[in-house]
Amino acid sequence: MAADILVYKADAVPVGEDQLPHLELTREIARRFNFLYGPVFPEPQAKLNEVVLLPGTDGRKMSKSYNNVIEMSASADEVRRAIENMVTDPARVRRTDPGHPEVCSVHAFHKVFSRTMLDDITRECVNAGIGCVECKRRLALAVNEFLEPIRERRKAVEREPGLVEDVLADGAKRARVLAEATLEEVRKAMRI
Ligand code: SF4
Known part of the structure; x- marks a missing residue:
C-alpha cells in the first residue's frame, strides 16, 4: 500500500478510519526516506469522508x-x-x-x-x-x-463496449509515466 501511494507522490489518500494506521506507516516511510536521501516524497494526508466508518449489515466491520x-x-x-x-x-x-x-x-x-x-x-x-x-x-x-x-x-x-478497458488502459499508461519518473528520482537521490 505504501509503495502504491508513494510511487505516484500522492498528497492525499481517501481512506476509511481503519486504514489510518497503514497511512501513518506510509507517512513514516516518506519522512525516513526524505531524511536519509533528501526530499523526494510528499507526506500524504488522509482524506476522510464525513462518515468515517459504516458497519456491515450485521453490525460487524463491513467486509x-x-x-x-x-x-x-x-x-x-x-x-x-x-x-x-x-x-x-x-x-x-x-x-x-x-x-x-x-x-x-x-x-x-x-x-x-x-x-x-x-x-x-x-x-x-x-x-x-x-x-x-x-x-x-x-x-x-x-x-x-x-x-x-x-x-x-x-x-x-x-452499452459502450470497450469503454472500461480503454479508460483502464489510458489510466495505466499515465500512471506508468509517473511511476517511472519517481523511480528515476529515487535512484538519483540514493545514487544507485
Ligand atoms: S432499533 Fe429499529 S427503529 Fe431503531 S434505528 Fe434500529 S431499526 Fe430503526
Missing part, C-alpha cells in the same frame, strides 16, 4: 468475507432484502420497546442515507414510535434513491 456488504451494483430488490436482514438493537425485542439507535446498524446507515429524516427516525426509535420493519423500509427507499443514478450510469457504460 466481503463476512458477506455483510451492500454492493454498489445491487438491484433494488437485493438492497431491500439485505436491509430486511440487517441487525438492529438486540435489546428491542417487542415493537413497544424503546430502541437504542447508537447500537443499531440500520441507524448507522440512516446517518448516511437519510440525513433529512435522521432526527425524526432517532426520536421515533427511542420513543418506540416506529417499528424496525418500517425503519428498514425507509432505509431501503433512501439507499435505492441514492443508488438509482449509479445504476443508470452503469447501464450507459455497459
Whole structure:
C-alpha cells in the first residue's frame, strides 16, 4: 500500500478510519526516506469522508468475507432484502420497546442515507414510535434513491463496449509515466 501511494507522490489518500494506521506507516516511510536521501516524497494526508466508518449489515466491520456488504451494483430488490436482514438493537425485542439507535446498524446507515429524516427516525426509535420493519423500509427507499443514478450510469457504460478497458488502459499508461519518473528520482537521490 505504501509503495502504491508513494510511487505516484500522492498528497492525499481517501481512506476509511481503519486504514489510518497503514497511512501513518506510509507517512513514516516518506519522512525516513526524505531524511536519509533528501526530499523526494510528499507526506500524504488522509482524506476522510464525513462518515468515517459504516458497519456491515450485521453490525460487524463491513467486509466481503463476512458477506455483510451492500454492493454498489445491487438491484433494488437485493438492497431491500439485505436491509430486511440487517441487525438492529438486540435489546428491542417487542415493537413497544424503546430502541437504542447508537447500537443499531440500520441507524448507522440512516446517518448516511437519510440525513433529512435522521432526527425524526432517532426520536421515533427511542420513543418506540416506529417499528424496525418500517425503519428498514425507509432505509431501503433512501439507499435505492441514492443508488438509482449509479445504476443508470452503469447501464450507459455497459452499452459502450470497450469503454472500461480503454479508460483502464489510458489510466495505466499515465500512471506508468509517473511511476517511472519517481523511480528515476529515487535512484538519483540514493545514487544507485
Ligand atoms: S427503529 Fe430503526 S434505528 Fe431503531 S432499533 Fe429499529 S431499526 Fe434500529
